[in-house]
Amino acid sequence: MISWQTVGTAVGSLIGTIRVLLVTGRWTPVVIQGRQPVWVGKGRIVLGRRVRSEAAVRKSEIGAVAGGTLSVGSGTNWNQGCTIVAAHSIRIGNVVMIGDGCSITDSSYHQVDSETPVRLAEVVIEDNVWLGRGVTVLAGVTIGKGSVVAAGSVVTRDVPAGVLAAGSPAKVVKELVLAPGWIRSEAARDGRWTRVEWEG
Numbered sequence: 001m002i003s004w005q006t007v008g009t010a011v012g013s014l015i016g017t018i019r020v021l022l023v024t025g026r027w028t029p030v031v032i033q034g035r036q037p038v039w040v041g042k043g044r045i046v047l048g049r050r051v052r053s054e055a056a057v058r059k060s061e062i063g064a065v066a067g068g069t070l071s072v073g074s075g076t077n078w079n080q081g082c083t084i085v086a087a088h089s090i091r092i093g094n095v096v097m098i099g100d101g102c103s104i105t106d107s108s109y110h111q112v113d114s115e116t117p118v119r120l121a122e123v124v125i126e127d128n129v130w131l132g133r134g135v136t137v138l139a140g141v142t143i144g145k146g147s148v149v150a151a152g153s154v155v156t157r158d159v160p161a162g163v164l165a166a167g168s169p170a171k172v173v174k175e176l177v178l179a180p181g182w183i184r185s186e187a188a189r190d191g192r193w194t195r196v197e198w199e200g
Contacts, residue, residue, distance in 0.1 A: 031077075035059045040085050042066040048074030048094065055080035058100075064090075068106070073127065075185065078102070088120040088139075093127035095185050099151065104137045126161065128184055146178045 030047065035055040039045075043064025051072050053060060058081035064070040068086035073094035080100050084090060087107035098104075108119040121140030125131075129143050132151035143149065144161030154168040164173045 034080065037062045039063050040065060043068035043070065043086060045069075046071040048072060048076065050075055052077035054078070057081075061085055072096075077185070079133075089122040090125075091122065092125045093129065093145070095128050095183050096125055097130045097185055099131055099133040099135065101134045102131050102136070106139045108139060128178075128182075130184055146176065146184075148176065 031052040033054045037053050037060045040063030043066055045064055060078055060082040062084050064086040069089050070086040071091045075095040076092055078098035082098055082102045084104045090104055090106050104123055106123045111118055119139050123137055124142040126145040128146045130148045134152045135149045137155045141155050143159045146162045147159050148164045149170055150166035153166050153170040156169040159165045162176050162178050164176055166173050
């Protein structure tokens with residue numbers, strides 16, 4: 001027997017996919033569980049296969065303003081209350097997990113003083129990264145493959161691959177043990193909602 005939750009998720013996903021089609025001009029299946037994201041679509045948005053948005057209570061704001069590009073890899077998911085809007089370039093890899101209330105920005109948006117220009121710098125989040133709840137990633141940062149950023153951290157500079165980083169500003173706490181080809185996301189690993197081509 002099919003549950004109402006399953007039907008609701010399927011309908012939400014279809015509506016989300018149609019909205020992404022209108023914004024990006026491409027038919028890209030998006031799994032929507034809960035509230036629809038607010039899609040910002042004046043820039044360029046490129047989504048991989050079976051991207052997932054989960055939002056039981058708070059909507060997320062996802063997209064790119066005019067002149068910006070947001071690229072999200074296959075099997076990546078973000079949770080509720082996230083703000084991921086590119087003014088320049090945000091590149092997120094495959095099977096990335098983005099926790100509740102995360103903010104990823106490639107722009108400082110406003111001047112701090114009359115001598116400091118607005119900063120635009122690409123953000124790159126590589127494959128199999130996990131951003132804990134409430135992480136803020138600032139312009140110009142690269143987070144290496146397989147790394148974890150602890151909840152509430154503010155990432156102001158690059159994080160190497162395969163480490164746990166924490167704090168404000170985030171610093172490397174320890175190196176992680178990552179088996180070749182291992183995928184952190186159980187949902188991606190067992191194929192419940194995505195099929196991703198993964199190479200260690």
